[in-house]
Amino acid sequence: MNRPLHADPEHLLARIEYLEEHRRFVQNVLEMALSLVDFQENVLNSYGVETILKEAERRIRYLIPFEASALYLVQEETSEFRLALCTPEASRAAVEAEVEELIEKGFFAWAIRERRGVTVASRDRSRRVLLHALATQSRVRGMLVGFLDARRQQIPDTALTLLSILLLNTANAVESLEFYRLLRQQKALLEKEVEERTQALAESERQMQQVLKLQAIGTLAGGIAHDFNNILFPILGFAELAMDDIPPGHPARRSLEEILKAANRAKDLVQQILTFSRRNGRERKPVRVPQVVREALALMRASIPKTIEIACEIDDGCRPILGDATQIHQVVVNLCTNAYQAMQETGGRLEVRLEETEIDYEQTRRHIGTRMGPHLHLSVCDTGVGMEPSVLSRIFEPYYTTKEPGKGTGLGLSVIHGIVKHHGGFITVESAPGRGSTFHVYLPALEEAEIVPEAEPAAPPAPGHERILLVDDEPQVLEIERQLVERLGYRVTACADPGEALRLLRQAPQHFDLLMTDMTMPQMTGDRLAQLAWEIRPELPVILCTGYNDLMSEEKARALGIRRYLLKPVDTEELALAIRRALSGLLDAPLARPAVPATA
Numbered sequence: 001m002n003r004p005l006h007a008d009p010e011h012l013l014a015r016i017e018y019l020e021e022h023r024r025f026v027q028n029v030l031e032m033a034l035s036l037v038d039f040q041e042n043v044l045n046s047y048g049v050e051t052i053l054k055e056a057e058r059r060i061r062y063l064i065p066f067e068a069s070a071l072y073l074v075q076e077e078t079s080e081f082r083l084a085l086c087t088p089e090a091s092r093a094a095v096e097a098e099v100e101e102l103i104e105k106g107f108f109a110w111a112i113r114e115r116r117g118v119t120v121a122s123r124d125r126s127r128r129v130l131l132h133a134l135a136t137q138s139r140v141r142g143m144l145v146g147f148l149d150a151r152r153q154q155i156p157d158t159a160l161t162l163l164s165i166l167l168l169n170t171a172n173a174v175e176s177l178e179f180y181r182l183l184r185q186q187k188a189l190l191e192k193e194v195e196e197r198t199q200a201l202a203e204s205e206r207q208m209q210q211v212l213k214l215q216a217i218g219t220l221a222g223g224i225a226h227d228f229n230n231i232l233f234p235i236l237g238f239a240e241l242a243m244d245d246i247p248p249g250h251p252a253r254r255s256l257e258e259i260l261k262a263a264n265r266a267k268d269l270v271q272q273i274l275t276f277s278r279r280n281g282r283e284r285k286p287v288r289v290p291q292v293v294r295e296a297l298a299l300m301r302a303s304i305p306k307t308i309e310i311a312c313e314i315d316d317g318c319r320p321i322l323g324d325a326t327q328i329h330q331v332v333v334n335l336c337t338n339a340y341q342a343m344q345e346t347g348g349r350l351e352v353r354l355e356e357t358e359i360d361y362e363q364t365r366r367h368i369g370t371r372m373g374p375h376l377h378l379s380v381c382d383t384g385v386g387m388e389p390s391v392l393s394r395i396f397e398p399y400y401t402t403k404e405p406g407k408g409t410g411l412g413l414s415v416i417h418g419i420v421k422h423h424g425g426f427i428t429v430e431s432a433p434g435r436g437s438t439f440h441v442y443l444p445a446l447e448e449a450e451i452v453p454e455a456e457p458a459a460p461p462a463p464g465h466e467r468i469l470l471v472d473d474e475p476q477v478l479e480i481e482r483q484l485v486e487r488l489g490y491r492v493t494a495c496a497d498p499g500e501a502l503r504l505l506r507q508a509p510q511h512f513d514l515l516m517t518d519m520t521m522p523q524m525t526g527d528r529l530a531q532l533a534w535e536i537r538p539e540l541p542v543i544l545c546t547g548y549n550d551l552m553s554e555e556k557a558r559a560l561g562i563r564r565y566l567l568k569p570v571d572t573e574e575l576a577l578a579i580r581r582a583l584s585g586l587l588d589a590p591l592a593r594p595a596v597p598a599t600a
Helices: 009-044 049-063 089-104 107-114 157-193 195-245 252-276 289-301 325-342 361-366 412-422 475-487 498-507 526-536 554-560 572-584
Strands: 068-074 081-087 118-121 128-135 140-147 285-287 308-314 321-323 348-359 373-382 426-431 437-444 467-471 491-495 514-518 542-546 564-567
Touching: 009 195, 009 252, 049 068, 049 081, 049 157, 068 089, 068 128, 081 089, 081 140, 089 107, 089 128, 089 140, 107 118, 107 128, 107 140, 128 157, 140 157, 195 252, 195 475, 289 308, 289 325, 289 348, 289 373, 321 325, 321 437, 325 348, 325 373, 325 412, 325 437, 348 437, 412 426, 412 437, 467 475, 467 498, 475 491, 475 514, 475 572, 491 498, 498 514, 498 526, 514 526, 514 572, 526 542, 526 554, 542 572, 554 564, 564 572
Parallel strands: 308 348, 467 491, 467 514, 514 542, 542 564
Antiparallel strands: 068 081, 068 140, 118 128, 128 140, 285 321, 348 373, 373 437, 426 437
């Protein structure tokens, strides 16, 4: 049985200080990520590569204080590198001489192949030089060359990660600018030849800009989600462990509760980013929307002032939809919150209606991706201030908001749009200044649904005793996973190197009852480690964990034979249930595992 560990006050206060420091770090990184989003939007509206490079160089200096830095661009005609920006300008001659030798020795080619920051020694070996390709997914646009001062030999991994994101956005912006100018020229030519197409071309350009913005945000979301979740996992885990160690009534519990709240807010923000970029698909099942709407309204009543009248008209006979109840709940709450904020100063009336309707062919033509047939129609109407046409055309853009600073991130309506589209539906809005707003959400209904009765809540899993091989290349994540699993009663062997884990398996194949591994590791991916482990012991259960990986999903993992697929950060209850189910083999059993090569 587990017994609570009682730590001395000095140890607890030191742990609280450690967690608070990391909470501040996560907050700073989140602010940097949001700043990068603003950067991408700003450069798309600029009219010169020089503007983009100057903005990028300013943010690079914020991340890494180089003694001197330079940005090179690839000339399209000759495919040669040309110095476009040097800081300080007085270092131009020295930088050009140094770079000429770096190119000659093949270091530029090495940096291009790596697609990440690489460091080499300068000619006189007195300092280090950072090289990082300025490249999109399909083309190399240039190179960053940064000279570190003699005292600085290493760059933090976090700074390198953010630098990679920034340079990817910069390369995308340069490429987007070229495409943007090309399209504007083509538009002018077409307008001269075909006058009646002017309006259609203008609309195409607006849609193109919207797609570019969403594409840039989606790229950013995928890039930061894995690192953020790996940072949040230790914060949440160690805070939970500290809460278990502290007796009720201890003054330190309040500080830990605040740390947990802040970390969970960061976790929710990452999930929102992934939601509107459609990168966090969840399991969908039949959902009774009337029940979800009633629960959401019951939650909202406590926060909406009495100056706002709430009226609802819900048809309980609506057919279910195939979806995620939590996300539908989020749609209702966000729409009602927007309506309430529009009437916060003047009061008014909030109307929520839910009914079933038919979508015909003409409506499917106006909303691409929508199918004909029965749909649930959810409308949220307010009598608030309304919106200007210029605002109305941009409300679903990520990070666009008309609210004051501190009263919204601009993610709410873009998240709603992403959820509705992911469910196969569409959303429209009607509004005018002084006449309020009405949002219409249409979600496809199931023709024939077999509603499975909700299962009774499962009892917490009993403490375990089995032996678990734990693999993760992040030291903090590995440590918190080890402590959490050991507190559940299991015997844990922790490895930061997949190769070491395989060596232990070969020495004693029957010594371990479960392999629990991270997905993204520099030496070897988690799915490859699982395949090599099955060559040693075919029946070994495997749990795959990841902060985020766009090459792996729960469906792919199960098709490989993985017992459980966990998204970090996970709490203790979720971890305990996953381990117990993987060991029992009764729930979420693996699908047929494909054959693997006989040798690694």
